[in-house]
Amino acid sequence: MSGTVTPLPARAGLLGAREDFASIGRAVTGASAHTRSRAWWIAFAAACGLLGVFAVTLAWLLLNGVGIWHNNNPVVWALDIVAYDWWIGIACGALLTSASLRLTGAAWRSGIDRIAETTAILAAAAAALYPIIHLGRPWVFYWTLPYPNTLALWPQFRSPLVWDAVDIISFLGVCLGLWYVGLLPDLASLRDRAFEAVLTEAEERGRSRRLTLLKAQVYGILALGWRGASTHWERWLLATRTLSALALVLVVSLQTGASVMLAGTVLPGWHDTLLPVTFLAASLLSGVGVTAALTVLVRRALGLEALITERHIALMARLMLALGLASAYCYATEIFSSLLHGDAYDRAVLVRRLSGSHAWAFWIIVVFALLPVQLFWFAPFRRSGLVVALVGVAAAIGSFGDHFMLLIVTLSHDFLPSSAHPYSMGAWGLATLAGSIGLFLALLLLGLRTLPMVSITETRRFAERHPDGRPSGERAPTLAETAEARLWGISAEFDDAGALAAAVKAMKERDLGARIETYGPVPMRRAADILGRPAGILQFLALGAALAGGTAFMAMCLYATGFDYVFDVGGRPLFSWQAFLVPSMSFGTLCGGLTTVLALLFQNRLPRLNHPAFAIPGFTKASEDRFFLALEAAGPRFDPARIEQALARLPDGRPLMVRRVPL
Amino acid sequence: MRQLFAPGADALLRLALLAGAACLAALPVVGAGLVRSSYVTGVGVAPAQPVPFSHKHHAGELKIDCRYCHTTVETQATAGIPPTHTCMTCHSQIWSGSEMLEPVRASYAKDQPLVWTRLNKLPGYVYYNHAVHVTNGIGCSTCHGSVTDMQLTYRANAFEMSFCLDCHRNPEKYVRPKDQILNMSWSPPANQATLGPELVRQYHIRGGERLTECGICHR
Numbered sequence: 001m002s003g004t005v006t007p008l009p010a011r012a013g014l015l016g017a018r019e020d021f022a023s024i025g026r027a028v029t030g031a032s033a034h035t036r037s038r039a040w041w042i043a044f045a046a047a048c049g050l051l052g053v054f055a056v057t058l059a060w061l062l063l064n065g066v067g068i069w070h071n072n073n074p075v076v077w078a079l080d081i082v083a084y085d086w087w088i089g090i091a092c093g094a095l096l097t098s099a100s101l102r103l104t105g106a107a108w109r110s111g112i113d114r115i116a117e118t119t120a121i122l123a124a125a126a127a128a129l130y131p132i133i134h135l136g137r138p139w140v141f142y143w144t145l146p147y148p149n150t151l152a153l154w155p156q157f158r159s160p161l162v163w164d165a166v167d168i169i170s171f172l173g174v175c176l177g178l179w180y181v182g183l184l185p186d187l188a189s190l191r192d193r194a195f196e197a198v199l200t201e202a203e204e205r206g207r208s209r210r211l212t213l214l215k216a217q218v219y220g221i222l223a224l225g226w227r228g229a230s231t232h233w234e235r236w237l238l239a240t241r242t243l244s245a246l247a248l249v250l251v252v253s254l255q256t257g258a259s260v261m262l263a264g265t266v267l268p269g270w271h272d273t274l275l276p277v278t279f280l281a282a283s284l285l286s287g288v289g290v291t292a293a294l295t296v297l298v299r300r301a302l303g304l305e306a307l308i309t310e311r312h313i314a315l316m317a318r319l320m321l322a323l324g325l326a327s328a329y330c331y332a333t334e335i336f337s338s339l340l341h342g343d344a345y346d347r348a349v350l351v352r353r354l355s356g357s358h359a360w361a362f363w364i365i366v367v368f369a370l371l372p373v374q375l376f377w378f379a380p381f382r383r384s385g386l387v388v389a390l391v392g393v394a395a396a397i398g399s400f401g402d403h404f405m406l407l408i409v410t411l412s413h414d415f416l417p418s419s420a421h422p423y424s425m426g427a428w429g430l431a432t433l434a435g436s437i438g439l440f441l442a443l444l445l446l447g448l449r450t451l452p453m454v455s456i457t458e459t460r461r462f463a464e465r466h467p468d469g470r471p472s473g474e475r476a477p478t479l480a481e482t483a484e485a486r487l488w489g490i491s492a493e494f495d496d497a498g499a500l501a502a503a504v505k506a507m508k509e510r511d512l513g514a515r516i517e518t519y520g521p522v523p524m525r526r527a528a529d530i531l532g533r534p535a536g537i538l539q540f541l542a543l544g545a546a547l548a549g550g551t552a553f554m555a556m557c558l559y560a561t562g563f564d565y566v567f568d569v570g571g572r573p574l575f576s577w578q579a580f581l582v583p584s585m586s587f588g589t590l591c592g593g594l595t596t597v598l599a600l601l602f603q604n605r606l607p608r609l610n611h612p613a614f615a616i617p618g619f620t621k622a623s624e625d626r627f628f629l630a631l632e633a634a635g636p637r638f639d640p641a642r643i644e645q646a647l648a649r650l651p652d653g654r655p656l657m658v659r660r661v662p663l
Numbered sequence: 664m665r666q667l668f669a670p671g672a673d674a675l676l677r678l679a680l681l682a683g684a685a686c687l688a689a690l691p692v693v694g695a696g697l698v699r700s701s702y703v704t705g706v707g708v709a710p711a712q713p714v715p716f717s718h719k720h721h722a723g724e725l726k727i728d729c730r731y732c733h734t735t736v737e738t739q740a741t742a743g744i745p746p747t748h749t750c751m752t753c754h755s756q757i758w759s760g761s762e763m764l765e766p767v768r769a770s771y772a773k774d775q776p777l778v779w780t781r782l783n784k785l786p787g788y789v790y791y792n793h794a795v796h797v798t799n800g801i802g803c804s805t806c807h808g809s810v811t812d813m814q815l816t817y818r819a820n821a822f823e824m825s826f827c828l829d830c831h832r833n834p835e836k837y838v839r840p841k842d843q844i845l846n847m848s849w850s851p852p853a854n855q856a857t858l859g860p861e862l863v864r865q866y867h868i869r870g871g872e873r874l875t876e877c878g879i880c881h882r
Contacts, residue, residue, distance in 0.1 A: 147691070148695065150698065150699065150821075150823035150824065150825050151824040152824055152828040153824070195667050198667075216667055217668065220667050221676065225668075566872065567875075607676055608673060609667070609668035609673050610666050610668045610669060610671075610672050610673055615665075615666060
């Protein structure tokens with residue numbers, strides 16, 4: 001067991017038995033080839049068709065206003081807010097899954113976390129449109145943000161409209177940060193495979209095609225010059241954990257904030273103290289459901305059966321069962337407490353939910369979200385990809401029923417008989433929903449075709465070294481070539497992280513006038529420990545930035561509402577700090593997330609597209625299955641011949657190849 | 664091994680990233696500058712008029728009272744644009760053959776009003792009342808600038824909401840005694856700090872939250 005982040009006793013059914021570093025990389029980077037099929041094009045055409053519906057709907061919406069959705073008093077929040085809450089619920093659930101699996105060190109996150117993060121981003125992208133398009137005048141959407149304006153006004157910070165704007169920006173920021181930082185090493189793999197294709201082409205045809213080179217360079221720019229140095233890896237691990245922690249805080253704040261928003265009204269049925277927990281459980285269930293369905297899809301469509309195993313699917317099924325039970329408990333408690341100590345209005349809301357004109361929404365929750373997961377008490381259903389996918393989609397549909405029931409059934413009838421008016425979904429509301437699903441699917445299909453949908457790095461934690469210790473095939477520069485040139489350093493190639501660590505230890509003890517660095521496809525904890533370069537204080541920087549950002553936002557709200565723009569809103573207190581807490585938390589996590597990403601890049605001195613290490617012969621393998629020890633010339637005592645001798649006499653494990661690397 | 668990127672690529676990437684960040688930062692700055700510029704607000708730009716009427720000559724040098732033409736300024740919401748007849752009270756006698764005044768005479772002969780290009784416009788949802796302001800201590804020049812110095816008339820202030828709120832939040836900084844309302848070169852005297860609150864009391868202006876209620880201007 002070498003080259004792993006944390007030593008694991010066995011693969012525990014989470015990785016195919018025959019997989020190694022290289023085969024995992026090949027499986028993931030080559031997976032997009034599976035999408036070059038007719039099925040992909042048909043699906044993409046369908047998604048684009050839905051996108052077209054979306055475009056038509058939005059055009060009609062801009063011409064006619066939000067009335068086309070049948071929003072009116074008293075149901076002022078209709079399908080637009082239902083769909084927004086639904087999408088953001090899915091996004092929160094998926095992100096929370098990925099973040100908590102990473103923070104708890106759950107081994108089975110390997111095949112799942114990338115899909116969960118992708119789900120979160122795509123769902124958040126679909127959600128992000130709603131707060132904008134549901135404004136009467138969407139083109140002045142920036143009025144919801146605080147900016148120096150000619151109106152001498154501040155946005156109304158007590159309004160959920162402002163919360164939504166800040167929340168969705170923060171969610172996208174943190175989520176994209178986590179996803180992209182996780183993606184960096186995988187993009188480096190894609191770059192190196194593409195570059196190998198360029199080199200092969202150049203060898204076979206004399207020169208490479210422009211398009212092949214362009215592909216490698218696009219991946220190269222996206223990977224920001226990631227080269228897998230040991231200190232980079234250590235900081236990367238810290239950064240992904242920090243971002244996960246921030247995501248956890250953000251999701252909890254967002255979902256409980258949504259229930260606080262409802263509790264801020266005077267409507268019956270929105271004041272149960274369990275509501276924040278109900279929101280979180282329902283959001284998690286829908287997020288895990290969609291993630292599970294996409295996991296099954298990715299597994300089948302991209303041929304990744306060895307990396308996403310039956311055990312992954314079964315664990316997702318167990319998670320869904322647990323969340324389904326938690327959700328059922330929450331609903332039951334709500335009903336029970338309404339019956340036990342609710343007033344007449346509370347009980348009336350309950351009766352309307354269960355048997356009113358929109359009772360179907362409640363029964364959708366029961367039939368689609370709460371009952372199907374009970375199948376997972378039985379092992380055969382847990383192992384069936386099809387069943388897990390269908391139950392996952394059903395959970396998402398059930399969650400839509402939940403948001404519909406919670407908002408629309410409650411709004412359509414409050415305390416006064418005079419303010420009860422029926423509501424019916426219009427075709428345009430449904431078309432908008434279908435269009436947003438089209439956006440989700442179209443982006444997903446593009447992602448399947450271009451990006452690694454399974455984290456290579458996470459999956460490699462279970463893998464061993466390449467069983468066949470061949471040196472890489474590239475011709476070494478002969479002494480004649482390098483004798484005249486100035487040397488950058490000496491490189492030694494290993495196929496095993498253990499041998500690498502031993503070599504680092506041996507070389508570090510001697511004064512060779514060289515700076516030692518190691519490069520590899522996975523974090524090299526032992527080598528990094530021996531080198532003694534700590535990962536730094538990234539998490540404290542993030543915490544500081546989050547606290548500073550959150551405090552600054554809160555201070556801005558207090559200053560605006562308490563001093564600069566004193567405005568009586570129905571007798572609410574000037575310093576409504578409780579209301580300002582939701583956007584302040586979101587903004588704080590956004591600041592923390594951005595700081596983490598920027599600090600990671602700055603500490604690692606990235607982006608760096610051209611680096612002497614890339615000139616190490618066979619360096620593309622550093623993202624596949626090889627480890628490189630580089631001794632960079634640093635000082636007058638640097639003597640290539642002496643270092644080569646020392647490398648040849650390593651006590652345990654000689655390098656596969658020792659090379660001189662010109663500057 | 665070959666490098667995928669030439670050594671210059673990093674400089675280019677950094678330049679591109681910096682340029683992108685600069686553009687992103689510049690976008691709101693440029694936008695904010697643009698909406699405040701004369702190009703958008705029209706402040707200081709004298710548009711072409713059917714007759715090059717000079718407030719400086721008539722109101723400044725000849726000292727014709729503002730209210731001679733803008734008759735309803737003290738009694739109605741609008742100050743009033745004078746009809747051609749008002750011009751002809753003098754110009755039927757003086758400069759009666761002037762070529763420059765030909766459109767005025769034509770308007771009088773055909774009984775069709777002159778079509779002036781409007782300078783000061785408020786949105787339809789702002790209910791502004793001249794009478795309330797000029798009878799309660801707000802002078803012409805506070806909004807319209809030193810009109811008696813304008814050879815050709817131009818807009819002196821962009822009537823953005825912040826402009827109105829400046830005064831509605833702090834009326835004591837801008838109120839003047841009754842006899843100063845028509846003074847086009849009025850500026851706050853040295854004792855405005857004590858005079859202002861006194862005048863606010865005299866005019867019965869209820870400042871603070873009353874003047875900044877939405878319904879004061881928007882109904």
